Amino acid sequence: MFSLTSADIDAIRLSAKVALAATVVSLPFGIAVAYVMSYCSFRGKTFVEVLLNLPLTLPPVVIGYLLLLLLGKKGWVGGLLDAAGIRIIFTWYAAVIASAAVGFPLLVRSIRIAMDSIDGRLIQASRTLGARWSDTLATVILPLSLRGIVAGSSLMFGRSLGEFGATIIVAGNIPGITQTIPLAVYDYVSAPGGEGAALALCLVSAGLSLLVLFFHEYLARRMARRD
Amino acid sequence: MFSLTSADIDAIRLSAKVALAATVVSLPFGIAVAYVMSYCSFRGKTFVEVLLNLPLTLPPVVIGYLLLLLLGKKGWVGGLLDAAGIRIIFTWYAAVIASAAVGFPLLVRSIRIAMDSIDGRLIQASRTLGARWSDTLATVILPLSLRGIVAGSSLMFGRSLGEFGATIIVAGNIPGITQTIPLAVYDYVSAPGGEGAALALCLVSAGLSLLVLFFHEYLARRMARRD
Amino acid sequence: MELRVRGAKTFGAFHLAADFTVEGNRIGIFGESGSGKSTLVNMLAGLERPDSGEILLDGEPLFAADRRINVPPERRRVALVFQHPHLFPHLSVRGNLLYGWKRCAMANRQVGLDDIVDVLKIGRLLDRGVTNLSGGEKQRVALGRALLSNPRLLLMDEPLSALDDTLRFQIIPYLRGACEALAIPYLFISHSLVEMRLMAERVIVFSQGCQVADTTPDALARNRMGDSPVGYINLLRLTDPCDNDGLISYAWGGTRLFLTAPPGEGELLFELSSKDMILCKKHPEAISARNLFHCTVIGIFEAGRKAGVELQCGTGRLVAEVAAEAARELELTVGSEVFAAVKASAFRRLG
């Protein structure tokens, strides 16, 4: 019904790669941050809280600009990397970073909701049975917040698949290199008569997130408490 | 330090209004959908699941176009409303609908994580004490998923404050009428020398979400299990 | 109350097959761990759907597989006290207690908050949350919550196991009394034979998913000593309490009984197990038992290794049990005169 051009296929491959990379890279940080926010109390927690929510509240365009300023040649990080010969802007790494920035609050929030609902007695039980906090984290807290981790990851993956505003600014819209599905779709719908191709790409995108969803359900079912 | 023009103040007022309205309007639906997805099993559940996640996965631009097609004069819904003399496109209602569409998956997911972690025995207890399912929903399930509801609402509020891609398409970018903070910020950053004003608006936006966050924390603390 | 249960339920390797009819208001369910007791009460409360069969409460079907009837839990008016308290964490103790009460039709509200609070000794907890209550405090609140819902049938799944003896035996008479006064029949699950004897008039014994006996708590107690004879609970209606040098004396059968139980109003119902009576051929001159009746044997029946002895004491009648060997030795026959010794503490007040 719809035919995909090779550029489209590049976009699909890239989108999947970016979304996956953003999710995988963010996961450990997301878990760590959620753990700290759920179980530790420290000065300036509110400030961290605000910082964590900022990427959600700011328009993606702004995030894009901020990342551009940060990662650009003259930026703090970009300057250092530039000195080391590494360029981020206009590469697919930039798309990963943009997606990660935009999706991070979603990931952390999901994991926190799950962690907050773990029965504290179970944690205490594992401690009295000789588990250190890191051990308890790995063998009790993480398995019991798996639902939230999986849900958060799939939110993040989905959001990454749809991320447009920040990506187009830091990664550019370079076909075959940084043009993800949303950017390609934007291009299509901006020209008269591109609707069909745009729809095809959207369907693929929905299919990808469906895949992740099934994987999610599968995991949820596997870890469902046994009889 | 920064001075806000009257158009900026309009944008701020409008953004707050839109984000609040989107959150408030979506909340009952979000709760209902989360409840159904958590506690009922029916044919086609997977399909609904996919549908629910779609707005997350699709680029906001696409959502904007789809809403435009739906709510436009020739669209299903828009046609009906047009016959009734109601226009949605280019009004702040359109901005509310766009924000609601984009934030809905976040809301539902947060509430679901919370609902899934309610001890089934409590629900059973309330049933045996004479509560019908609607009563149980109101007096047990909702209070116990309040954390998730509040978290979801603040995610949704934050996302609404930052929503750009879908809003600009269905609501247009009309200063004083549909120009929300992200649209104004976009206008500023795309013109040279507008960075200061853009930054000011972003700070206001962050401030708004901070307010919601404090409200959230306050609620969370108030409903924290008492001694 | 008449309860008819015919239902099967399979969980993996575990198979429950209940098929019994009980009448009465104080039913006990007894059985080893994992025998299906909790599963049974869940089915009665409507929380677990039987695979097949039917459940009738006073003739009204709560569940009937063939007629596709499955009354939802909230319309059964069957309250359940779980093995664990399962209190609502977002409500205060008061909120928990009143949860069922508020949902109970005005006409059925026979028991109120104040009555319950006193008996369960939870007055000072009322405005607290439930999360940090001690184990026993939680269980008492759960009990109060179920009672305040004024149910038609109360199911209790080991409700007292978290309580200390003093509290337990303070609560039991009330629990039983309240249920009797309000005509709330109950099903009581317990591992404790003492509790069972105090709470139940009839016991269904479960083992591996099947009821293996339908008996009395007393018989069950003897059964568990490996003995089969049927016990007998003497019911005595005592009147006119007088304080009598530390003991209370009551009028009964033309004589006076001495009890340790505190006095009460009007006619009081006590039970005396046939186990708690010792028979002597001659008057034992100095005996610690505070009650010594001179009785006439009016009947003897065999019950396994034991003999049941029906006695006429004044105008009252009592049944005692003795070892068969003792019956021979004492040459008990109809018409023999014997002395029956009963300790002041052997009488148990009902209600």
Added chain:
Amino acid sequence: MELRVRGAKTFGAFHLAADFTVEGNRIGIFGESGSGKSTLVNMLAGLERPDSGEILLDGEPLFAADRRINVPPERRRVALVFQHPHLFPHLSVRGNLLYGWKRCAMANRQVGLDDIVDVLKIGRLLDRGVTNLSGGEKQRVALGRALLSNPRLLLMDEPLSALDDTLRFQIIPYLRGACEALAIPYLFISHSLVEMRLMAERVIVFSQGCQVADTTPDALARNRMGDSPVGYINLLRLTDPCDNDGLISYAWGGTRLFLTAPPGEGELLFELSSKDMILCKKHPEAISARNLFHCTVIGIFEAGRKAGVELQCGTGRLVAEVAAEAARELELTVGSEVFAAVKASAFRRLG
């Protein structure tokens, strides 16, 4: 083991002030609901931080407010069986059981899975998840999990209240034996005086946050005899059963007792309530009670309206209870000789 606890903790209106030192390996904690028992064990396990004071286990400080020592729970090697099982829902029964075992240094692993599984009768559950276990099954797994962690001190907070009597009294000797064999000292919280007497050699009694007594389980039982509807429970270890004309006779205290209970292997544990004994000054010549001991009074204690009478019967000792009035009337004093009559059916086998 020597345990020194001096610690205070305040929760709103509740104030715990513990200050005691116990030596011994089998310590009981007894107290009414809400008296602070669970709070105490939480402090010992390191789950609740005392507001002040110190906790020393065998001289080693686990907590010392002034020295800012607060050993984290996992390094205390103090295992805790909670009032509720709190099993890990994501692990199988086996996974739960082995959780602590895997975290225990090789050198300390003295007890293994197989030993535990047999005794707790949970072999067929090993590969199941824990969510749908019955109440008793869960509690047994929790007990096994704690034992398998091979702790230096085992805290048990009403661990047996979800178990039926048979299982309970089967588990008790093992639990005690295992702890003794492995030299695991324990602190045992229970509401049951019988459990306490079987498990503890010394009891700390709590009331409203303070220890009010440091006593033996036996003394405690006597103390509370007056309030308890079941009286003081004498525990008898009987041996050498012989069938004896319908009854079973057992050897005890240099004499033989006649019981209706069927014979069993080895030494058997029975309970006899002080309420089931009747004392006579003179030999009642023909009496239905199958056991008549000639005893010497070796002690009398008051218990409310009743008197407890300690008797020496051959080499055995028993406690009977009589109305205070009866004690006077029978002129019971230390050294008096009395006859104690006990029915064959009054003995109850434990386990």
Added chain:
Amino acid sequence: GELNLSAAASLKDAINELSAVFVQKHPEVKIARNYGGSGVLAKQIEQGAPADLFISANPEWLDYLRERKLVESATIGTFAYNTLVFAGAAKQQAAGMNDLPKLRKIAVGSPRSVPAGEYALEAMRKAGIEKELAGKLVMAKDVREAMKYAELGEVDGAFVYRTDALLLGKQAKILFVVPEGLHGRVTYPLALTVAGAKKKEARGFLRFLRSVEAKRILVRYGFAVK
């Protein structure tokens, strides 16, 4: 009465001033302005969004509406012209199209969605350097973004409109004007919509836009008017 404008985003500043001047003369008129990409605007109009006057950044989208009979053919005209230039850091050595292959990165508007990008690509094709530049192009969402890249030094230069380049800060300047012959003329067409043609105010505003006064303002913003 009320007047609804839908105009390409790059015209924002000029139109803001134009409408301010018009409203001064006709205080009874209120003008609501909606700026966006031409495609978005066209689709909004197609779906019944209130618009009386449509100013597009390229003829395609106006044609799109004309085909659908949503604009009054008689009112179609040209609003203004623009000029494609190449802007970059002041120190950059690029004086013509043939110097471009020496540069490392060049920003253009995404050709499918940004008319300026399309013109730029056409110019590169005609100049015969399309292949050489293939890996060096960064496709920006719009002209302003391309300019921003140049300003920040992320790219060596960008194809932008003269009107945009005039707003550049000190970091960048116009390096050269792309020769007219290399691409079609950059035209902003305009038309009244069917609804707008019926409005007196709309016809009045259209007349004003064609006035000398309006053209003077447009020239000040860097547009060409003939």
